[in-house]
Amino acid sequence: MEILLAILVGILYTAGVYMILRRSIVKFIIGIIFLSNATNLLVFLASGVVSGKPVFVGEEPANASQMADPLPQALVLTAIVIGFGIVVFTLALKYKFFELTGTDDLDQLKKTDN
Amino acid sequence: MNSVILQIAARYIKALLVLFAMIALLRGHNYPGGGFIGGLLAALSVIYYGFAFNVRQVREKLKVNPATYIAIGLFLVVLSFIPSILNQLELMQGVWLKVQIPVLGELKLGTPFLFDMGVFLTVIGVTFLFFFSLTKVE
Amino acid sequence: MTITALPILIPFVLIIILIISRSLVFSKITSIVGSFGLLILSMIIFYKVNKLGFLVLNMAGWKSPYGITLVIDFMSSLMLMVSSVIVFAIAIYAYRSLNEEKQVTKFYVFFFSLIMGVNGAFITGDVFNLYVWFEVMLISSFVLITFGKSKEQLEGGIKYLALNLLGSLFFLAGLGLLYGKTGTLNMAHLADILRNDHQAILMNTSAILFFIAFGIKAAVFPLFFWLPASYHTANITISSLFAGLLTKVGVYAFIRFFTLFFVHDQAFWHQFLLIIAGFTMIIGGMSASVHYDTRKILSYHIISQIGYMIMGLGIYTPLAIAGAIFFTIHNMIAKTNTFIVAGLIYKLKGSFYLKDVGGIIKQNPVLAILFVIPAFALAGVPPISGFFAKFILIKASIDDSHFVIAIIAVLTALLTLYSMIKIWNEAFLKKQPDNEFSGQNTSLSFLDMLPSIILGTISILMGIFAFKVFDFTMQAADQLIEGTSYINNVLNR
Numbered sequence: 001m002e003i004l005l006a007i008l009v010g011i012l013y014t015a016g017v018y019m020i021l022r023r024s025i026v027k028f029i030i031g032i033i034f035l036s037n038a039t040n041l042l043v044f045l046a047s048g049v050v051s052g053k054p055v056f057v058g059e060e061p062a063n064a065s066q067m068a069d070p071l072p073q074a075l076v077l078t079a080i081v082i083g084f085g086i087v088v089f090t091l092a093l094k095y096k097f098f099e100l101t102g103t104d105d106l107d108q109l110k111k112t113d114n
Numbered sequence: 115m116n117s118v119i120l121q122i123a124a125r126y127i128k129a130l131l132v133l134f135a136m137i138a139l140l141r142g143h144n145y146p147g148g149g150f151i152g153g154l155l156a157a158l159s160v161i162y163y164g165f166a167f168n169v170r171q172v173r174e175k176l177k178v179n180p181a182t183y184i185a186i187g188l189f190l191v192v193l194s195f196i197p198s199i200l201n202q203l204e205l206m207q208g209v210w211l212k213v214q215i216p217v218l219g220e221l222k223l224g225t226p227f228l229f230d231m232g233v234f235l236t237v238i239g240v241t242f243l244f245f246f247s248l249t250k251v252e
Numbered sequence: 253m254t255i256t257a258l259p260i261l262i263p264f265v266l267i268i269i270l271i272i273s274r275s276l277v278f279s280k281i282t283s284i285v286g287s288f289g290l291l292i293l294s295m296i297i298f299y300k301v302n303k304l305g306f307l308v309l310n311m312a313g314w315k316s317p318y319g320i321t322l323v324i325d326f327m328s329s330l331m332l333m334v335s336s337v338i339v340f341a342i343a344i345y346a347y348r349s350l351n352e353e354k355q356v357t358k359f360y361v362f363f364f365s366l367i368m369g370v371n372g373a374f375i376t377g378d379v380f381n382l383y384v385w386f387e388v389m390l391i392s393s394f395v396l397i398t399f400g401k402s403k404e405q406l407e408g409g410i411k412y413l414a415l416n417l418l419g420s421l422f423f424l425a426g427l428g429l430l431y432g433k434t435g436t437l438n439m440a441h442l443a444d445i446l447r448n449d450h451q452a453i454l455m456n457t458s459a460i461l462f463f464i465a466f467g468i469k470a471a472v473f474p475l476f477f478w479l480p481a482s483y484h485t486a487n488i489t490i491s492s493l494f495a496g497l498l499t500k501v502g503v504y505a506f507i508r509f510f511t512l513f514f515v516h517d518q519a520f521w522h523q524f525l526l527i528i529a530g531f532t533m534i535i536g537g538m539s540a541s542v543h544y545d546t547r548k549i550l551s552y553h554i555i556s557q558i559g560y561m562i563m564g565l566g567i568y569t570p571l572a573i574a575g576a577i578f579f580t581i582h583n584m585i586a587k588t589n590t591f592i593v594a595g596l597i598y599k600l601k602g603s604f605y606l607k608d609v610g611g612i613i614k615q616n617p618v619l620a621i622l623f624v625i626p627a628f629a630l631a632g633v634p635p636i637s638g639f640f641a642k643f644i645l646i647k648a649s650i651d652d653s654h655f656v657i658a659i660i661a662v663l664t665a666l667l668t669l670y671s672m673i674k675i676w677n678e679a680f681l682k683k684q685p686d687n688e689f690s691g692q693n694t695s696l697s698f699l700d701m702l703p704s705i706i707l708g709t710i711s712i713l714m715g716i717f718a719f720k721v722f723d724f725t726m727q728a729a730d731q732l733i734e735g736t737s738y739i740n741n742v743l744n745r
Contacts, residue, residue: 046431082387185268
């Protein structure tokens with residue numbers, strides 16, 4: 001399970017980095033979504049995966065170490081909520097920017113650099 | 115979008131989603147669910163309706179400004195802090211009130227529920243705000 | 253102790269009031285009264301911390317390593333106080349400067365949610381909670397930086413958002429790995445584990461991820477590009493708020509993490525931080541000197557002065573850490589003040605571009621004095637706060653025989669002085685050139701200049717009573733380096 005998830009994290013990071021290096025803003029946003037999901041999975045994975053033994057639900061097993069750790073789940077849930085908010089804001093920003101300039105090209109964003 | 119199937123489905127699904135949202139909100143203390151998920155489900159019912167019919171109409175029918183939902187929600191959150199402060203407990207510590215209801219038995223009301231209710235309303239407000247600003251109605 | 257949570261709760265309540273407020277004047281007055289309340293609160297907290305050493309609050313009664321803990325130690329209380337001063341000044345400044353834009357009432361909602369994030373970041377004792385406050389701060393700053401919705405602002409906003417978003421992802425990844433390795437995210441518990449356990453190689457993966465995350469927030473050398481690309485596009489009121497607060501929260505997190513629990517492998521990290529600090533100072537200072545837009549010069553100066561703070565952390569003696577904290581609080585006040593003065597120049601003349609303006613010394617001598625105070629403070633001219641901050645840092649580096657960084661620090665001070673003299677010459681001394689801005693004859697009222705007067709007075713007082721401020725920062729630095737009292741107080745031993 002860990003190996004599979006680790007490979008998935010790797011794939012998501014690769015895809016995310018590839019996408020944020022593209023010229024289109026929409027693709028950039030897709031890249032951000034990939035990266036944030038990869039990071040959420042990484043947090044979840046790094047703190048150990050226990051399958052089929054949720055805490056607080058059903059009967060408690062005798063040994064606490066057999067249960068899944070609830071904290072990373074809470075962390076990831078919070079991170080997902082934050083990510084949700086940020087992605088929506090990015091979309092709204094892109095929308096507004098497109099309305100004003102009519103371009104989706106990141107190479108056009110050179111006016112404020114110097 | 116003008117699909118008859120979607121429009122008829124929206125009428126029934128709206129009620130189901132609100133019911134489901136309430137269940138998720140109420141069981142949230144000990145089981146999967148809670149204010150955030152409940153809020154998303156409740157907001158979804160309106161958003162679904164908006165997709166099926168007309169976003170502008172939905173916005174007009176809603177009457178209440180999304181920001182008001184957020185304000186009420188945040189106010190409930192602050193309200194849920196007050197009992198713990200008055201009882202000299204640590205901030206946000208749960209305070210429970212037991213109410214006897216004649217037929218149904220004992221009902222336990224606590225500040226965590228008030229907090230969840232606040233989250234519920236805030237999430238509804240925020241999701242409406244997202245939806246209406248992305249569909250250019252606001 | 254509920255008072256520990258009040259720096260978060262007061263902005264929270266203010267947000268609720270401001271969301272439903274329809275009247276602009278009401279919002280403005282609420283914000284001024286509210287920020288004054290925050291200032292008083294931060295002073296009470298400072299007094300209490302001075303007496304007790306630590307204020308600890310276990311949220312919802314969960315004991316320390318398990319629940320979320322709010323901890324105010326000496327450094328947090330100092331930072332809280334300085335940020336409250338800035339917030340108060342900006343609230344007064346916004347009273348006069350924000351009028352034309354649409355939806356100004358919305359500005360105040362996000363203004364206070366930004367402050368909630370900043371205060372939360374200063375007082376939390378939990379790494380994940382810090383992440384959440386960073387996000388609160390970031391999301392509000394995203395909204396604020398694109399506030400006027402002009403083309404430039406949206407463009408700057410996209411750049412700001414892109415890099416800061418990546419920064420938060422690095423933060424989250426580092427935090428996940430840290431949790432995987434130690435099984436805790438409570439800072440005191442982490443310190444307890446990591447100070448007694450030296451698995452340096454494993455820890456470095458987390459530490460470097462945190463370095464990148466905070467480096468992006470604090471705008472240190474290879475990671476600062478978002479700052480000069482976006483700060484000058486925002487409304488000047490918002491830029492002055494950001495200049496004073498945002499990057500310094502990154503610096504605060506740096507100092508907190510690298511003194512409290514990333515204390516392994518010191519030979520590598522301190523060398524590394526010093527190199528980064530040197531580059532940050534020199535490149536920021538040099539880039540500033542080629543620009544002619546006031547806001548750009550000041551933006552690059554933010555970067556060069558972040559270098560000093562990181563330098564203090566890199567030297568890592570109590571004196572150097574005290575210097576870094578002294579520099580941070582001095583810089584927060586002086587930097588906000590220079591941005592406010594730049595806004596006043598704009599109000600007077602209608603342009604931020606130095607070639608367009610001139611002759612202010614004749615037109616408004618008071619403004620000239622108001623500019624000189626923070627400019628001298630930044631450059632490090634003796635009677636004002638900046639001199640002592642730089643002096644402490646340079647003395648600490650020479651004491652610890654880091655001569656190269658001392659030379660760089662002195663050179664950067666000269667570069668700063670050069671840029672400040674450039675603004676002085678161009679905007680104040682030079683005759684007003686004949687152009688469309690020469691006809692401008694707005695006058696500034698006392699209320700316009702009041703925030704700058706407040707901040708300038710504090711800068712001067714910090715210079716005159718430097719020994720007193722130094723005592724406080726020294727106490728904060730001792731507390732940080734020693735660490736055991738933090739651990740014992742939070743974990744309740």
